[in-house]
Amino acid sequence: MLRYAARRLLFSIPTLLVISFIVFALLDLAPNDPTAQLPLTIPPETRQTIRESLGLGQPFHVRYFRWLTQFMAHEPLNLAERMWGVEIGNSAGRLRVRSWSTRAPVVDLIAARLPQTLTVVGVSYLVAVLIAVPVGVFSAYRQYSVFDHIGTFVTTVGFSVPTFFTGTVLIVVFSVTLGWLPSIYDTTHRVTDFGSFVYQVRQMVMPVMVLGLFNAAQLSRFTRSAVLDNLNQEYVRTARAKGLTEPVVILVHVLRNSLIPVVTVIALGLPSTFAGAIITEQIFRINGVGQLLIGAIESADIPTVQTVTFIFAVLIVVFNLLADLLYGVLDPRIRYD
């Protein structure tokens, strides 16, 4: 197992290097201009100076290797310095990946946004799992029952209706018409007492439900089919023949075996909680990592787009590995060595 993990880790290094090159090259080749958003009252000569000050005059390979060293060497060193409070080498002279529109280090921007993304998207993922697993199990157990049909209908709708629609409908109903919930997420809100906790819950309800239902739809279908697969297995008949009660049969025997593929799917979906939810964040103005990415794309802030995209790539590679390892832990029949 350990050898397998080490081999996979080593193999992910060239993968990530290739990804970094593709991400950098694609964004660099795309026609884009960071000064395009400026008012036309700023003359072309000034725009040219601004572009040059952002390093756009230099050749591609110079910029690629600079970005790579900044991201792969300088940023981890900075992180280490901050975590352990030590100084490694010439830390003041170390260049960092800077965003073009804010001129601030991109990694700091991401770090500032992770809390709200993890709160909202993370909780929504948790809600999705909590809804999906029981619904999936029960629909499978009572296959073709009314509950199963309703569940199938709701999940199909949940999966096929886009979040920009459900989000707007919820705002119109609960914020505009009823006035119960805030339509704009207050990122400055601090939870200090019970009242502020209630407000935090109120402002999270809509985005969490929009995202949660969307994810739950997918997961519950998956759980349902996994449980169905197991229900027809012979060990289930054996368990029932032994005289075990139905709850024990379902919750102990069937559920454990059915959850193996489900857990893998959940693990593979986890990077998306870090990546945020571009559309939902935009609708409720949660301004997390997803909004950072879309804002950077709109304003042609290439270093930010490159860095955020590449971090997603790293997370996906890592969680893929974790999912594979988890599979081996949960299912003793699977051996990697």
Next chain:
Amino acid sequence: MPLKPRLFILTLVAVMSLASAALGERGTDGQLKMLYWQAPSILNPFLSGGTKDIHAASLVLEPLARYDEHGTMVPALAAEIPTVENGGVSADLLSVTWRLRDDVEWSDGSPFTAADVAFTAAYCMDPEGACSAASRFQDVTAVEAVDSHTVRITFQVATPFPYVPFVGSVSPVIQEKQFAACTGARAPECTEQNFGPVGTGPFKVQEFRPNDIVLYEMNDRYRDSDQPAFSSVLLKGGGDAVSAARAVLETGEFDYAWNLQVEPEILAAMAAAGRGEVVSAFGSMVERLVVQLTNPDPALGDKRATYQDGANPHPFLSDAAVRRALSMAIDREILVDAGYGPAGRMACSVLPAPAIYASTANDWCMAQDIAGANKLLDDAGWVRGADGIRVKDGVRLSILYQTSTNSVRQGTQALIKQMWREIGVETELKNINASVFFGGDPSSPDTYQKFYADIQMYTSNFDGTDPQNYLQGWICDEIPGPENQWLGQNIPRYCDAAYDDLARSLSKTAGIEERAAMARTMNDRLVGYGALIPLVHRGEVAARTLSLGGVRHNAWDATVWNIQAWHRLK
């Protein structure tokens, strides 16, 4: 020492009358919540140039003078506006001397002096600093502190309108103490300073999260002891224009939202909820068609869409009758109603405001005249073919019409295509992502400077109230081409010796009446020739909740220019 009763009563009366005159005290109205769906990314306007960032910074940083909602200059950090009459502007127009207010302090308690102004000029004029307001200092040779509260700006040429550097929120004054180590190439690395500039304005930055929120608290050292009325301001960003309008007009969660380019019927429906009001202000923005006067035929290779000293004329747009007919065929009223509503008016001039510069010479364009346009084309020898499209000497009136991607612009394109169809002109529509279209990438064929099309549409305007630099954009030397990396501003490739003469004399004329007359003539030449076809005079639209008072919506400066006077209506 006991207070004399009479003096005491007099003082009491004086204090009471002052208090009632000022309508309130500082910081009594709680928090003001503003929504900018384009969120500010940096609070140092010199490193951004984006309008949203300039607005966000203007709560903190102030210029020497600013413009009010009528486009009139009002002193901010200056004690008065220098003129030739009061001796502030030298008789040879080569220098301007600003006297500064002596009761101003930075929010950190240090005094505001002329050295800060001189430092700001040096900061922005540093060639390595890539200052976005650099063009405002282009003819400036020196900015010196004469004494602690007097600044002299010297120009290398006679400058009849010297109110460009340090006027308006685009070019405010930054603190020397804070930015001294941040000049030149180091400017972008000073994140702390760029995110939290120390200013003289009514508010100071408490917390800034780029592209998310700015939290300001009132500046206790602001020079007017009764202002600002709000103790803090939350400026929230993100989302889109429609939901921003909803948050003010329908749910009332926010007090003010800026830049609401939303379809007029949606805005009207939201305003009907009765919680807020839509306000618009008209500056110098004009949505126009730019006519390609050179030949953009791809077969020309390197010579495509270049001027070649007039040797490369457009196959049919070089015909004055065609240009005129295209303008006559457009029903501008429909364009305004469909796409702009309260945010637009019909325009027949590229210089619609301030009023003194507005010309009425081309107001024939206000009424659509399909019959007249058809007759003009018939007389010019353009004959309709079997498919209804006009042809002359084998040249078809077939137009490639491009603009940036934007739902209002695509709507306008579709309407104009239909109108031109009625006069026998065929139109192919194209839209290009704004970051490519307005981006100056010389390797991209789709920039508005390269203009590889016959007609293109966008909005342009000028900073402040003086159109001299704006009008100078259409002289022959400004024609973009490969020799200047396509950086010129004369997009239609219009070249007229008489216009160039007018531009030269405008830069030497001081009297406002004469300047205005010249500017009007220049506008009439441009529009009369048909190099530009004005469509819509665009306003800036914002929404305010009904309980927010003091808003004087301004298109000549940042819309929050007088935020110190905003207050809660009781």
